[in-house]
Amino acid sequence: MxxxxxxxxxxxxxxxxxxxxxxxxxxxxxxxxxxxxxxxxxxxxxxxxxxxxxxxxxxxxxxxxxxxxxxxxxxxxxxxxxxxxxxxxxxxxxxxxxxxxxxxxxxxxxxxxxxxxxxxxxxxxxxxxxxxxxxxxxxxxxxxxxxxxxxxxxxxxxxxxxxxxxxxxxxxxxxxxxxxxxxxxxxxxxxxxxxSETPEEPSMIDILGILDHSAWHFTTTQKRQYENYLQKWQLRDFSQTELQNIAGEIDPKLKPKLRTQKLLTLMQERFSPLETRLRANLEQLFEPHQNSDLQVRFDQSLESQSLDVNLKIHGAKQFQELQTALQSLPLKNFWSVLQGEEDV
Amino acid sequence: MFKRIFVEKEMRDHPRVLQFLSSFPNIPTQEIEEIDKIFNRVKKPYLQKRDNLQAFLGRKRGSLVKPAPDAYGLSGSPHYYFIHSYNCLYECQYCYLQGYFDSPDLVFFLNHEEIGEKIKEVCDSHPDQEEVWFHAGEFSDSLALSHLTGELPYYFSLFQTLPKARLELRTKSANIKELKALSPQKNITVSFSLSTAAQVKAFDLKTPPLKTRLKAMRELQNLGHPIGIHIDPVIYEDDFEKKFAELFQEMKTQLDLSAVHYVSLGVVRFTKDVYHQVQKNYPDSPLHGADWVKSFDQKVRYSRPLRNWMLGKIKALGLAAGFNEKQIYLCMEEMEN
Incomplete structure (x- = not known):
């Protein structure tokens, strides 16, 4: 009908x-x-x-x-x-x-x-x-x-x-x-x-004017993330000038995709400077201990106190080397970082 | 303040009910059978507390004194809380009451003598303990409306007869008029929740500013009332250490820190339901600018290192200001980290 x-x-x-x-x-x-x-x-x-x-x-x-x-x-x-x-x-x-x-x-x-x-x-x-x-x-x-x-x-x-x-x-x-x-x-x-007119929902304003700019490229997920970050930026009362400065410092020679990714990373760092520093500390902490046979991953939200360790065992001698490498993992330092200690 | 006051029939001639009502001669009152038949029976929007707040006066039934959760208050002693009120006048954006009750209306249980009998009974059930703690203000502010509800003289008399019982009155209020009229007692501590001046302004809507709270604390301390401090919830802000150093400096200027009974520290946390209520009630709150994670107990919190870092910094600032290790304790779930 x-x-x-x-x-x-x-x-x-x-x-x-x-x-x-x-x-x-x-x-x-x-x-x-x-x-x-x-x-x-x-x-x-x-x-x-x-x-x-x-x-x-x-x-x-x-x-x-x-x-x-x-x-x-x-x-x-x-x-x-x-x-x-x-x-x-x-x-x-x-x-x-x-x-x-x-x-x-x-x-x-x-x-x-x-x-x-x-x-x-x-x-x-x-x-x-x-x-x-x-x-x-x-x-x-x-x-x-x-x-x-x-x-x-x-x-x-x-x-x-x-x-x-x-x-x-x-x-x-x-x-x-x-x-x-x-x-x-x-x-x-x-x-x-x-x-009487119904007030329209305020839409998130792209204060940098980059969403449709050819020097930047946003995937659908990145667009959503960018809009979410802009909202946070306003809620945290950060200034528009600061955001413009951050965007202005990104190398214009980078490809549009990379520029977008860099901007999102920098915005995230501004929201959570401590976590950013700690994540970098953890990456540095485990970097010397990793190779193609031993991969260490920590929870990116930094909530879990567990580590994921991925091992490849090829033979008895290499297995012994892996055991030594495992024993030398800086676990104490890892847990100290989770306890909020910056200098490990 | 109130649009309407509901009174349980059974309590209509109770002196405390009459005293309360005498403060509101022009507010409509309505007799009801039992508070439980009206309050929380329908979902009343939280923000109606701004323009459609109602009060309920009645008698607390059921469990009058309850064991406090683990790690509540100073460790080593049994802790209990008693309930003589539900909900609060203030509007702290992070408040768990937003998601705890289904109505913002204020409920006052005025059968304090019955609650007091239960407190005595619980206290007597711990013959081997040196101290048994009782906390008021789990679901309300202990002082904000004490001039209307008039229960403080009763509890002061009661705890005078219970030397090993300890009473904590928790507040964000500076309404100390009633307390000033009472003789200080060693076993009654008034604990004030504090945060930085900017955070009080941003998040603790309708509460007295930090300076006013500190002034009230000083007055009480000068009169000899034991005081405690809750720096809870701790919220992250730019220049975190500087702002909290200023807070401790203010405390140092206003108070005798060595005489502060305890300082508890706790980082902001929400159950999922409360967090949704915060989003609904305060969509523009700076709280939503933070990066939250679902933590070990499913609560919404800052990341583990950040909350540990904040607690560590605040504790260090407190020690530098003049508090000692024994005075500072980490509250609730933080201890499980």
Whole structure:
């Protein structure tokens, strides 16, 4: 089945909450599900029905059908109950943290108030009192929608309008009577939200301007490493001038590949001067003891106190020589280096 | 400070609860059955401690005094810790509490008399030991909110009756008002965590600056309170030796070093979970500029030579400043190196 291009999927529990949206946009029924509509502005509208189970299944179905869409943001819009006295009925809030009743996991959104999704309708003040210890708002779906969105790796936001308090009389009647006004408020908040620009993730700036320069050559791994090092450079508060000086000192006659490798080595040395010195000390320490029949390797992270020794045995006499060579390995000095001693 | 205070029903008329609440007449309070039914039941984002911090007042149940891990504190004596609080007001970027509890809310257990009975019992169970150590502040700061929780006079009275018991109060705070009103006791040591001035500023968010901590330490020392020092966690920085030499110089200027009970040294380390929390909560922290390795105990640490080098340098600087060998000990896992 072909699917229309969507950028935002609006999820409501009930039709009344969505009434202003049906008026504002030219939604057309979708063959995907009788409770799903799309419009030419790239919006989808889904009526999930009340409760976690319906939220899981219906959103799961739609996100499954639209899994190839590169960008699809989910908006939950609807009423929520106020669990604390200071919240005004009719006020609109973006949700910040979403908790689930008897669920450990929570979801962090961008907003100003926290919400807990209840497993059942909150009919008694006692139940409301208990849930109010977790969040000031309560609904029946949002935690489920967040779970599905997380699984599908889709961003989600929620705008709620406060409809009532737990235990209020004739809540359904009140909600029905006010649904037109509340839906209009939700529409207004949604449109305002859609117009506000999302700040883009800051990208790592190639402060030397060398990534695409012909005098340098980066493999994919080196590019990633260079970007990682640049990030570290900034976190460590090292200056740009220092980096320029380091790059400037690399022999311009070297081949681009070697220049890149040299730059990465020098940056690494700047991050960990002690380890660099110690590694060099260790290389020097074992160098005179190595030959084609005896190879000694130490852990490059310098964490392990073990050495890997590779031996080639050709004959009895050579074996005796190897034994002598093994006995002369500077093991004490090796362990001293691991103890942080520089002069060994 | 708090958005809401939760009080266990059972404790609502407890004098310490009433004292605590009297400091917050305008903060909404809510009665609950048990702290455990609310606290840690859902994952509350750590940084909500900045604008949505809640307090829980109640009674500690279960294990009140626990054996401390091996190599904890001065060696040779049994060490225990007791828990009368969870979490802390401060925001140290490396703090393990980020990954320990699933909520940043502060929990205060106010049944100190029950904890005290257990301390007596544990102390009596070591008839052959000269000293038995009890540490407060494993999951909180021992002084930061002591003016609100009001337990210090009780523990001072208790430890007066337990001459072989030793109490350590761990802190980064300079809130010594309560302590100043109490007579110093030889068996109660107030230990302060210190690092270089620049590191306090960069990593110990919301804590008093180094100078303020040192001033508080001097005041306590002048009053006769035993003090201890934790240089933990040690973090690498450029000009490492120079910065730590300055720290020891400051200590030397402000304190009588010979009277400092002990100086413990430990290099920064994280469990994997805590490290992920640090990345999430403080993505711009200079901590992420370091080269970390997975160490012998699976914790995230500096490389073995670097952490040994740092400990060696600091110990040498401490000795040069005037501390003696007996005062300085290496803490926790460092001893396994």
């Amino acid at each position: 072909s699917t229309t291009e969507l950028s935002q999927l609006l999820c409501f529990a009930h039709r009344g909450e969505a009434s202003a949206f049906f008026k504002a946009y030219d939604f057309k029924a979708s063959a995907l599900h009788p409770d799903f509509w799309t419009c030419d502005q790239g919006l989808g509208l889904l009526l999930t029905g009340e409760g976690l189970g319906k939220a899981f299944s219906k959103l799961g179905l739609i996100l499954g059908a639209y899994h190839q869409q590169p960008r699809l943001e989910i908006f939950n819009l609807g009423v929520a109950g106020a669990l604390r006295e200071n919240l005004e009925v009719g006020s609109v809030h973006k949700v910040r943290t979403v908790y689930g009743e008897e669920e450990f996991h929570s979801f962090e959104l961008i907003g100003d108030l926290d919400l807990i999704t209840a497993k059942k309708r909150v009919l008694s003040p006692e139940q409301g009192h208990f849930l109010s210890a977790f969040a000031p708002l309560v609904d029946r779906e949002l935690w489920g929608l967040c779970s599905v969105a997380r699984e599908a790796k889709r961003p989600i936001a929620a705008i709620k309008i406060i409809s009532d308090r737990p235990g209020a009389d004739e809540i359904c009647t009140i909600t029905k009577e006010n649904s037109k006004e509340w839906s209009e408020k939700l529409l207004e908040a949604f449109q305002k939200e859609s117009q």
